[in-house]
Amino acid sequence: MDNCPLCLAGNEQLIWENGLVRVINANEPDYPCYTRVIWQQHVKEMSDLPESQQLAFMRYVFCVESVQRDILAPEKINLAQFGNMVPHLHWHIIPRYKNDRHFPGSTWSPPHFEQANAPAQYQTWLANLNSLKPTYHQALAQALAQL
Numbered sequence: 826m827d828n829c830p831l832c833l834a835g836n837e838q839l840i841w842e843n844g845l846v847r848v849i850n851a852n853e854p855d856y857p858c859y860t861r862v863i864w865q866q867h868v869k870e871m872s873d874l875p876e877s878q879q880l881a882f883m884r885y886v887f888c889v890e891s892v893q894r895d896i897l898a899p900e901k902i903n904l905a906q907f908g909n910m911v912p913h914l915h916w917h918i919i920p921r922y923k924n925d926r927h928f929p930g931s932t933w934s935p936p937h938f939e940q941a942n943a944p945a946q947y948q949t950w951l952a953n954l955n956s957l958k959p960t961y962h963q964a965l966a967q968a969l970a971q972l
């Protein structure tokens with residue numbers, strides 16, 4: 826669709842794609858390894874897809890989850906699918922940590938502190954995740970290609 830940002834796919838940091846999905850870095854400074862899996866075609870609801878495509882889509886999402894567990898060792902992984910603003914199927918896969926700015930609230934909840942007032946342990950945690958990001962993206966691209 827002409828006015829859909831996920832159809833236009835501009836300004837995305839692509840990790841991997843095929844004909845069905847593309848997997849991108851969400852580019853959220855609070856969450857360096859936040860990843861999105863986007864259905865390539867403009868489809869509004871999961872139940873609009875035939876069952877084989879629903880299952881294929883979820884296999885990619887669960888692959889991202891598995892690689893996050895292996896490489897990033899998060900406290901918990903959040904999976905979310907909303908699309909209220911952009912009704913084009915996409916899943917959010919967010920590794921969560923006790924040190925992140927919103928834990929245990931959702932990443933959309935008010936943060937516990939502002940970046941400017943972040944405790945030292947937060948800065949250490951964030952730097953560590955940023956340093957793992959290239960390894961994570963490389964492992965993720967390899968795992969997705971092997972599905």
Ligand SMILES: [Zn+2]
Nearest residue numbers: 829832867913
């Ligand atoms: Zn679209």
